[in-house]
Amino acid sequence: MMTRKKIFEKIIEAVIYASGTAxxxxxxxxxxxxxxxxxxxxxxxxxxxxxTVAVHPQNPVRQLSIDQLKAIFSKKExxxxxxxxxDQSIETFSSEDIEKHLKGQDLGEAFSKLKGLVxxxxxxxxxxxxxxPKKFMPNKFVPIPxxxxxxxxxxxxxxxxxxxxxxxxxxxLPIIAGTLLVCFGAxxxxxxxxxxxxxxxxxxxxxxxxxxxxPFIELLAGIPSVIYGFFGLVVIVPFIQxxxxxxxxxxxxxxxxxxxxxxxxxxxxxxEDAIRSVPRELKEASFALGANHLQTIFKVIVPYALSGIVSxxxxxxxxxxxxxxxxxxxxxxxxxxxxSFLDSVRVITSTVAAELGETAQGGIHYRALFMLxxxxxxxxxxxxxxxxxxxxxxxxx
Amino acid sequence: xxxxxxxxxxxxxxxxxxxxxxxxxxIITRNLDFFYGDFQALxxxxxxxxxxxxxALIGPSGCGKSTYLRVLNRMNDLIExxxxxxxxxxxxxxxxxxxxxxNELRKNVGMVFQKPTPFPKSIFENVAYGLRxxxxxxxxxxxxxxxxxxxALWNEVKDHLKKxxxxxxxxxxxxxxxxxxxxIQPDIILMDEPxxxxxxxxxxxxxxxxxELKERFTIIIVTHNMQQARRVSxxxxxxxxxxxxxxxxxxxxFESPASEKTQNYIRGKFG
Ligand SMILES: Nc1ncnc2c1ncn2[C@@H]1O[C@H](COP(=O)(O)OP(=O)(O)O)[C@@H](O)[C@H]1O
Ligand SMILES: [Mg+2]
Numbered sequence: 001m002m003t004r005k006k007i008f009e010k011i012i013e014a015v016i017y018a019s020g021t022a023x024x025x026x027x028x029x030x031x032x033x034x035x036x037x038x039x040x041x042x043x044x045x046x047x048x049x050x051x052t053v054a055v056h057p058q059n060p061v062r063q064l065s066i067d068q069l070k071a072i073f074s075k076k077e078x079x080x081x082x083x084x085x086x087d088q089s090i091e092t093f094s095s096e097d098i099e100k101h102l103k104g105q106d107l108g109e110a111f112s113k114l115k116g117l118v119x120x121x122x123x124x125x126x127x128x129x130x131x132x133p134k135k136f137m138p139n140k141f142v143p144i145p146x147x148x149x150x151x152x153x154x155x156x157x158x159x160x161x162x163x164x165x166x167x168x169x170x171x172x173l174p175i176i177a178g179t180l181l182v183c184f185g186a187x188x189x190x191x192x193x194x195x196x197x198x199x200x201x202x203x204x205x206x207x208x209x210x211x212x213x214x215p216f217i218e219l220l221a222g223i224p225s226v227i228y229g230f231f232g233l234v235v236i237v238p239f240i241q242x243x244x245x246x247x248x249x250x251x252x253x254x255x256x257x258x259x260x261x262x263x264x265x266x267x268x269x270x271x272e273d274a275i276r277s278v279p280r281e282l283k284e285a286s287f288a289l290g291a292n293h294l295q296t297i298f299k300v301i302v303p304y305a306l307s308g309i310v311s312x313x314x315x316x317x318x319x320x321x322x323x324x325x326x327x328x329x330x331x332x333x334x335x336x337x338x339x340s341f342l343d344s345v346r347v348i349t350s351t352v353a354a355e356l357g358e359t360a361q362g363g364i365h366y367r368a369l370f371m372l373x374x375x376x377x378x379x380x381x382x383x384x385x386x387x388x389x390x391x392x393x394x395x396x397x
Numbered sequence: 398x399x400x401x402x403x404x405x406x407x408x409x410x411x412x413x414x415x416x417x418x419x420x421x422x423x424i425i426t427r428n429l430d431f432f433y434g435d436f437q438a439l440x441x442x443x444x445x446x447x448x449x450x451x452x453a454l455i456g457p458s459g460c461g462k463s464t465y466l467r468v469l470n471r472m473n474d475l476i477e478x479x480x481x482x483x484x485x486x487x488x489x490x491x492x493x494x495x496x497x498x499x500n501e502l503r504k505n506v507g508m509v510f511q512k513p514t515p516f517p518k519s520i521f522e523n524v525a526y527g528l529r530x531x532x533x534x535x536x537x538x539x540x541x542x543x544x545x546x547x548x549a550l551w552n553e554v555k556d557h558l559k560k561x562x563x564x565x566x567x568x569x570x571x572x573x574x575x576x577x578x579x580x581i582q583p584d585i586i587l588m589d590e591p592x593x594x595x596x597x598x599x600x601x602x603x604x605x606x607x608x609e610l611k612e613r614f615t616i617i618i619v620t621h622n623m624q625q626a627r628r629v630s631x632x633x634x635x636x637x638x639x640x641x642x643x644x645x646x647x648x649x650x651f652e653s654p655a656s657e658k659t660q661n662y663i664r665g666k667f668g
Contacts, residue, residue, distance in 0.1 A: 284472055285514040285574070289527035289581060290504030299526070304517055394517075 178345030185256025229326030250332030274308030318383030568599025
């Protein structure tokens with residue numbers, strides 16, 4: 001016969017098992033959803049959903065790639081000959097140009113007269129290319145099939161202009177580069193700082209000092225990152241601007257410092273553990289050879305604990321960059337390829353956070369942001385692997 | 398630089414005073430008491446250890462052997478609440494004197510631990526470590542090679558000095574630790590159960606090494622292995638519950654100990 005206690009234990013066990021399974025499933029579902037939404041990006045053309053491209057029936061060109069369309073509408077290419085057409089200049093007409101081309105004309109209620117007006121305007125313009133919702137396309141114009149957004153254009157593209165018309169640019173290279181740059185800078189800043197702080201706390205400070213500082217560090221970990229963002233904006237950004245005589249202090253450097261500061265409490269705590277885990281015998285062996293405390297710290301303790309500290313830092317920074325809004329506040333958010341720490345950059349999290357609110361659900365911009373979130377997911381995953389690899393490499397030795 | 402010079406000058410004068418003392422005593426402890434907080438781990442220990450001898454410390458676990466050993470290079474200083482009373486003289490100098498340079502003392506009194514403690518560095522850098530931290534960087538290659546030869550390890554490692562010391566076997570690691578210790582040319586080497594973590598073959602290699610090193614160093618070794626104590630040591634000290642129960646020539650201790658406790662311990666160990 002089962003006692004009541006045993007039954008109770010069985011129930012607890014079942015609950016734990018069920019919640020574990022449920023959590024795993026939820027996590028998998030989140031990842032699945034993320035990727036499903038994101039991958040939809042590559043099944044659409046990078047323009048508004050209902051829009052099509054069309055040319056005059058007398059124009060022999062029947063094929064234009066996304067890049068060629070971009071070049072045409074940004075006026076970089078000006079002659080049809082480049083695309084195998086006649087030697088005549090290219091004229092464009094997208095919904096942006098309605099004001100310009102049909103100035104002062106009555107478009108009717110709900111644009112009911114638009115199609116007619118556009119047709120009149122376009123009829124005899126052999127060199128015209130139109131991008132517009134299908135229902136406003138001028139009569140007889142020949143639609144040109146548009147390519148889907150390509151994976152190469154996403155990962156290799158250097159332009160992130162999600163709202164440029166009529167063709168959007170979703171090149172994430174500058175954003176990924178900005179994210180990595182900010183993370184790398186944060187590591188450069190956080191690792192030495194954490195090592196020094198942790199060494200001080202473990203090896204040098206007496207109990208009394210430790211008991212004052214440790215709660216303080218925990219407190220730092222609990223401060224919302226927005227407040228760090230304010231601190232960055234008010235203190236660090238102006239400081240950088242003055243020090244380097246820049247027009248604008250919102251730079252990758254500011255982001256790195258803020259990111260480093262935010263992740264410091266975690267990194268310090270883990271670093272303390274790493275330093276405490278240095279075997280006592282190893283320290284004693286160093287002292288026994290006549291080394292003083294500082295020599296022991298820098299020649300034995302730090303090298304021994306370093307891999308733990310570095311992996312803690314990678315994990316800390318990798319996590320924080322995916323979570324925090326503070327970076328958004330201090331980096332200036334220019335989606336351009338950075339060439340130094342003094343350039344303004346934009347990171348993935350900032351992009352998603354700032355733009356998602358303005359997008360239509362299921363639209364191409366929305367999907368691009370989801371895809372960007374997938375990239376962040378993979379990046380964080382990769383950070384984790386890197387951190388684990390560093391630890392594994394050490395224990396293997 | 399100047400402080401280093403004055404230190405070695407001080408050493409010279411120390412050596413001279415030692416010579417003038419007529420006695421061959423390298424280490425003397427007088428009325429030595431040792432406390433971990435309130436707990437007294439050593440009680441009134443009086444010993445004299447002569448230069449170029451091997452002294453074995455035996456006794457049941459927890460009787461204070463390691464504590465005694467670690468008094469001699471002040472390793473116990475690292476333990477919070479540790480307290481020493483009485484006198485400990487090395488070459489006639491009280492090593493608990495406030496003015497004494499503790500790193501200089503430890504350079505002179507080397508220590509080999511029970512578990513091999515190689516640093517996570519290359520084989521070469523392990524041996525060079527003590528030299529570097531003590532500023533003995535002249536002819537570092539030669540010194541490292543010589544130490545490895547003296548520790549009977551050179552032939553096994555000479556072709557991969559740059560490899561991590563953590564890849565060596567336990568016995569090799571322990572010989573590396575001995576090489577590392579003798580590289581900085583101490584007078585005294587303390588060994589705390591140096592073979593107890595090793596297989597019998599590695600252990601006997603270390604024993605042979607101890608016999609050779611005796612020519613040049615004063616050695617104190619803690620061991621639980623009675624055969625080993627008997628083979629390698631000139632004198633044996635039997636500790637019991639913090640007391641130095643008996644301290645005499647090794648053959649005397651093993652053949653006709655004065656104390657019944659000593660006899661029981663040795664018999665139990667052999668039995
Ligand atoms: N760090 C320490 N703090 C408190 N007590 C200790 C410490 N180290 C050793 N002791 C105690 O001191 C006694 C002697 O220890 P030890 O010298 O290590 O003995 P042995 O080496 O002979 O086995 C033991 O009772 C041990 O518990
Ligand atoms: Mg011991």
